[in-house]
Amino acid sequence: MHNKSTHFKQIDPLFHPRSIAVVGESSSGKIGPGFLEAHINQGFSGNLYAINPKGQVKNYETYPTLAEVPGPVDHVVISVRAEFLKQVIEDCVKKKVRSAAMFTSGFREWEGEKGAEKEAEILAMAQKGGLRLIGPNCMGFYCPDSGLSYRADMPTIKEGKISIISQSGGVAMTPVYAAAEKGIGFAKSISYGNEVDLGAVDFLLYLAEDPDTQVICMYIEGTRQGEALRNAMKKAASAKPLLVIKGGRTDSGSRAVVSHTGAMAGSHRMWEAVCRQTGAMLVDDIGEMLDVAKLALFSKKPAGRRMGIVSVSGGLGVMFTDLFTLNGFEVPKFNESLRNDLKQWVDLPGTSIRNPLDMATAFFSMGTHPQLFARLGQADNLDILVVVLAMEYLGSGNMPGGEVTNYFLHVLADSFDKVKKPLVVIFPETTKAKDRLDMERFLISRGYPVFSDVARCAKALNHVLDHSPQEA
Amino acid sequence: MHNKSTHFKQIDPLFHPRSIAVVGESSSGKIGPGFLEAHINQGFSGNLYAINPKGQVKNYETYPTLAEVPGPVDHVVISVRAEFLKQVIEDCVKKKVRSAAMFTSGFREWEGEKGAEKEAEILAMAQKGGLRLIGPNCMGFYCPDSGLSYRADMPTIKEGKISIISQSGGVAMTPVYAAAEKGIGFAKSISYGNEVDLGAVDFLLYLAEDPDTQVICMYIEGTRQGEALRNAMKKAASAKPLLVIKGGRTDSGSRAVVSHTGAMAGSHRMWEAVCRQTGAMLVDDIGEMLDVAKLALFSKKPAGRRMGIVSVSGGLGVMFTDLFTLNGFEVPKFNESLRNDLKQWVDLPGTSIRNPLDMATAFFSMGTHPQLFARLGQADNLDILVVVLAMEYLGSGNMPGGEVTNYFLHVLADSFDKVKKPLVVIFPETTKAKDRLDMERFLISRGYPVFSDVARCAKALNHVLDHSPQEA
Numbered sequence: 041m042h043n044k045s046t047h048f049k050q051i052d053p054l055f056h057p058r059s060i061a062v063v064g065e066s067s068s069g070k071i072g073p074g075f076l077e078a079h080i081n082q083g084f085s086g087n088l089y090a091i092n093p094k095g096q097v098k099n100y101e102t103y104p105t106l107a108e109v110p111g112p113v114d115h116v117v118i119s120v121r122a123e124f125l126k127q128v129i130e131d132c133v134k135k136k137v138r139s140a141a142m143f144t145s146g147f148r149e150w151e152g153e154k155g156a157e158k159e160a161e162i163l164a165m166a167q168k169g170g171l172r173l174i175g176p177n178c179m180g181f182y183c184p185d186s187g188l189s190y191r192a193d194m195p196t197i198k199e200g201k202i203s204i205i206s207q208s209g210g211v212a213m214t215p216v217y218a219a220a221e222k223g224i225g226f227a228k229s230i231s232y233g234n235e236v237d238l239g240a241v242d243f244l245l246y247l248a249e250d251p252d253t254q255v256i257c258m259y260i261e262g263t264r265q266g267e268a269l270r271n272a273m274k275k276a277a278s279a280k281p282l283l284v285i286k287g288g289r290t291d292s293g294s295r296a297v298v299s300h301t302g303a304m305a306g307s308h309r310m311w312e313a314v315c316r317q318t319g320a321m322l323v324d325d326i327g328e329m330l331d332v333a334k335l336a337l338f339s340k341k342p343a344g345r346r347m348g349i350v351s352v353s354g355g356l357g358v359m360f361t362d363l364f365t366l367n368g369f370e371v372p373k374f375n376e377s378l379r380n381d382l383k384q385w386v387d388l389p390g391t392s393i394r395n396p397l398d399m400a401t402a403f404f405s406m407g408t409h410p411q412l413f414a415r416l417g418q419a420d421n422l423d424i425l426v427v428v429l430a431m432e433y434l435g436s437g438n439m440p441g442g443e444v445t446n447y448f449l450h451v452l453a454d455s456f457d458k459v460k461k462p463l464v465v466i467f468p469e470t471t472k473a474k475d476r477l478d479m480e481r482f483l484i485s486r487g488y489p490v491f492s493d494v495a496r497c498a499k500a501l502n503h504v505l506d507h508s509p510q511e512a
Numbered sequence: 513m514h515n516k517s518t519h520f521k522q523i524d525p526l527f528h529p530r531s532i533a534v535v536g537e538s539s540s541g542k543i544g545p546g547f548l549e550a551h552i553n554q555g556f557s558g559n560l561y562a563i564n565p566k567g568q569v570k571n572y573e574t575y576p577t578l579a580e581v582p583g584p585v586d587h588v589v590i591s592v593r594a595e596f597l598k599q600v601i602e603d604c605v606k607k608k609v610r611s612a613a614m615f616t617s618g619f620r621e622w623e624g625e626k627g628a629e630k631e632a633e634i635l636a637m638a639q640k641g642g643l644r645l646i647g648p649n650c651m652g653f654y655c656p657d658s659g660l661s662y663r664a665d666m667p668t669i670k671e672g673k674i675s676i677i678s679q680s681g682g683v684a685m686t687p688v689y690a691a692a693e694k695g696i697g698f699a700k701s702i703s704y705g706n707e708v709d710l711g712a713v714d715f716l717l718y719l720a721e722d723p724d725t726q727v728i729c730m731y732i733e734g735t736r737q738g739e740a741l742r743n744a745m746k747k748a749a750s751a752k753p754l755l756v757i758k759g760g761r762t763d764s765g766s767r768a769v770v771s772h773t774g775a776m777a778g779s780h781r782m783w784e785a786v787c788r789q790t791g792a793m794l795v796d797d798i799g800e801m802l803d804v805a806k807l808a809l810f811s812k813k814p815a816g817r818r819m820g821i822v823s824v825s826g827g828l829g830v831m832f833t834d835l836f837t838l839n840g841f842e843v844p845k846f847n848e849s850l851r852n853d854l855k856q857w858v859d860l861p862g863t864s865i866r867n868p869l870d871m872a873t874a875f876f877s878m879g880t881h882p883q884l885f886a887r888l889g890q891a892d893n894l895d896i897l898v899v900v901l902a903m904e905y906l907g908s909g910n911m912p913g914g915e916v917t918n919y920f921l922h923v924l925a926d927s928f929d930k931v932k933k934p935l936v937v938i939f940p941e942t943t944k945a946k947d948r949l950d951m952e953r954f955l956i957s958r959g960y961p962v963f964s965d966v967a968r969c970a971k972a973l974n975h976v977l978d979h980s981p982q983e984a
Contacts (some may be wrong), residue, residue, distance in 0.1 A: 193943075194903075195943075204828070207827075208825070208826055208827025208830070209827070210825030210826060210827040210828055210830070210902075210904075211827035211828070212826075213825075213904060214825070214828070214902065214904060214940070214942050215902050217903070217942045217943035218940070218941065218942040218943065220943065221941070221942070221943055221944070223947050234529075259831075260825060261830065284836075285831065287827060287830040287831055287834065288830055288834065289834045289838070290833065290834045290837035290838060291837070292833050292834075292837050292842070292843035292844075292867075293830050293831075293833040293834035293837060293843075295845065295866060295867075296826075296829055296830045296833050296843075296864070296866065296867075296868050296870070297830055322968065323840075325831055325835060325966065325967070326831075326834060326940070327909075327940070327941075327965060331846065346525075353595035353680070353682030353686070354680055354682060354688075354768075355678070355679075355681070355682040355683035355685075355731060355759060356682055356683070356686070357768055358680070358733065358759040358760055358765050358768045359683070359759055359765075359797055359798075360759065361762065361764050361765040361768050362758075362759065362760065362761045363796060363797060365762035365763070365764050365765060366761070366762060366796075370764070371764035371768075372764075373767065385640025392768070394767060394768065395764075396768050397766075398768070413911075430682075430686065432682075432685060432686060432689050436553070436901065457588070462596075465900045468686070468690075468798070468799070470686050470688065470689045470690040470693070471665075471689035471690065471693055471798075472693070472943075473690065473693050473946075473949055474945075474946045477945055493799060493965075494797065495796065495797070
């Protein structure tokens with residue numbers, strides 16, 4: 041902590057409140073995200089209070105007002121209608137609350153200038169009392185390590201290494217759900233909404249220093265602090281990979297932004313330039329963001345674009361060779377020495393040892409995989425190894441390996457461990473999608489990035505290869 | 513049948529053999545696809561024989577040689593090593609077999625010119641006896657309606673409408689597995705391998721006339737009949753959508769082709785031109801092929817590119833508006849009259865009725881969905897409707913609709929039925945992937961094309977919109 045900036049020291053405690061009050065949830069209320077239950081399910085270990093003037097919220101320690109809570113309240117989650125927000129902020133200030141996340145919507149994004157004025161009033165009240173605000177029109181904080189959460193069904197994976205800052209509540213949570221499906225956790229998800237006080241700049245600078253965060257994702261629709269944001273992006277991107285989705289890059293998307301978060305979108309070209317200059321990576325959607333994050337977490341940066349492809353299916357090998365080549369990669373012929381060595385293990389009709397290595401039935405000769413992969417890893421004209429799997433060759437009872445799929449996957453992962461080069465797995469979605477998902481999770485748990493789509497894999501690899509971080 | 517060509521009348525019976533013999537499978541053999549079991553599992557109702565000189569094949573009527581089979585044999589599947597193939601072909605000719613599919617590999621694709629010579633000898637033998645050959649180096653025929661199959665675990669969906677012709681055995685089967693996972697069947701899958709006799713031209717012309725086939729897919733690495741293939745493609749593409757993957761479009765891919773099927777790949781530009789001139793659609797991979805097939809089966813061609821987007825998440829709505837716009841679609845502002853009508857159903861903070869229609873919590877007001885979708889379907893400045901779903905809004909116990917997800921999906925499908933315009937669903941892979949897959953299947957069973965990826969959806973729609981079939 042002694043190396044950290046003042047800014048970090050101000051923001052970090054907000055993610056570690058000792059006590060939280062949720063204002064505006066009732067037992068019967070089925071509308072709303074369920075902030076109380078969210079914190080219980082995430083294992084929040086501090087004091088958790090429900091604030092409801094209309095009576096007891098079942099299962100929660102309830103008080104009619106914040107003032108009546110006996111001890112201190114560090115953080116408040118506000119889930120009341122817009123017309124009641126001012127009163128709650130006033131109560132927070134009186135209670136000396138440290139921070140409030142406002143789920144409440146109906147301001148700038150709904151009423152434009154009139155909403156912005158209401159936001160300004162709220163900010164003025166908060167600033168007088170030293171209260172920091174998140175939102176309004178946001179989900180607030182998700183942080184599994186300290187038990188913060190904004191929806192009851194949020195993943196509970198601890199020690200995730202990705203964090204996201206998002207102007208949209210939906211886009212704050214969707215990547216967390218999607219990554220968890222593959223067993224990948226998030227350190228923090230921050231939905232900041234209309235950023236009346238704390239916003240993209242503050243959280244970017246914070247995450248740049250956050251030791252729990254290895255990859256920063258950002259979804260942004262617009263900003264009112266152009267220069268500060270650019271500087272924060274540069275600082276963050278020089279510290280760790282920063283992946284940015286810009287919502288409202290097109291005229292139609294920009295029109296949607298106005299009604300979504302009330303922000304001005306800015307031109308697409310400008311955002312492209314900002315990302316290039318700051319060393320951030322501009323990605324198109326959540327899938328691409330997670331693809332690049334996966335590579336950043338699980339793979340060293342390849343030294344170049346020369347790719348060795350190992351496939352069990354000749355046709356898929358040909359097709360994927362084409363697609364990688366069309367996307368800027370080289371699939372160079374294996375050299376003589378490698379081919380001579382490969383002949384020990386792969387030498388039957390149906391196979392080919394040129395690159396792609398079409399293993400055909402030799403794929404099921406598990407015993408020699410560790411040697412074979414170790415040898416491929418030594419090839420000096422290859423920068424990256426791509427292994428093509430397919431459920432129709434892994435999971436069939438009638439094919440060799442059918443009954444030993446799990447053992448086979450372990451052999452594969454052990455063999456991949458012998459490769460001293462970046463290795464990615466292409467595992468298309470074909471048959472037995474549900475079993476495939478379990479296998480994908482296993483391979484990811486062993487530290488290998490898995491992609492179902494070659495074009496997406498190539499795009500993510502290109503991001504990583506094209507990226508050169510700036511000096512801070 | 514009286515309208516059909518002589519060619520059709522010659523080929524069609526091959527897909528309806530009364531009896532089949534599989535040569536070269538043993539009870540103990542775990543290597544190989546399991547052709548005998550494949551036909552049983554697919555419900556083949558004719559006589560099925562195992563031919564094995566080394567003794568009884570468990571559970572199958574077995575004879576040492578073809579000659580000893582008591583009745584006629586229409587079709588033979590040959591799964592012997594290359595050196596035994598000639599003998600089996602000779603036996604087929606003596607037995608007056610109509611067609612033989614040769615799984616056997618190790619010819620042109622393995623030995624080059626020498627292998628091609630062996631193929632020529634085999635062809636000469638067959639032609640003398642009126643035997644039609646498929647392969648070698650192929651999987652042969654899959655046709656659920658007549659019980660033909662080449663792997664024990666092949667899907668058994670009847671009345672599928674897609675057919676594929678593939679030079680690669682893997683690429684013949686992978687799309688069938690992938691489509692079945694979504695509940696979509698294939699009419700025929702034809703793996704033709706080295707096409708010593710019957711090949712791409714014959715099967716294209718056949719499928720062009722096949723009443724069970726509504727969409728033709730083709731994976732081709734190379735051809736020795738350029739002009740005939742072009743004519744066949746033109747004929748097929750004028751009859752129904754023809755989707756082509758060209759394996760070996762790049763130098764590296766082309767090198768892979770030589771060892772895969774022994775074909776010459778031809779230049780990428782040439783294949784692009786051939787597809788354009790014949791009205792075929794050139795696609796990049798199996799996913800894209802199935803995406804376009806799905807649209808061809810389940811959606812009328814949109815009148816244009818003006819898109820209405822309905823989303824439950826504001827952020828996803830913005831992001832997808834951007835992506836569709838960047839991919840050539842328009843997302844025009846809803847007109848005044850539509851917006852006035854929409855206000856009846858969608859009018860809360862968090863919603864927006866401009867386009868995208870950001871429904872937010874109004875998404876869960878199921879009762880008014882039929883009216884709302886009917887009204888959207890009448891919008892005269894929209895050509896196509898895109899509905900954005902997301903598991904995190906559908907499947908959560910804590911969100912409205914959580915416990916009634918299945919009912920909700922039925923309401924949605926019923927509401928979609930009111931839309932008299934092409935409608936596609938974007939349903940990203942986020943949380944609960946396994947449940948999502950079941951929901952995707954349901955929506956597809958109701959006739960709605962579902963995509964998990966916007967970029968892929970846009971690409972498929974662009975194929976359909978850009979496509980103008982040629983006159984035959």
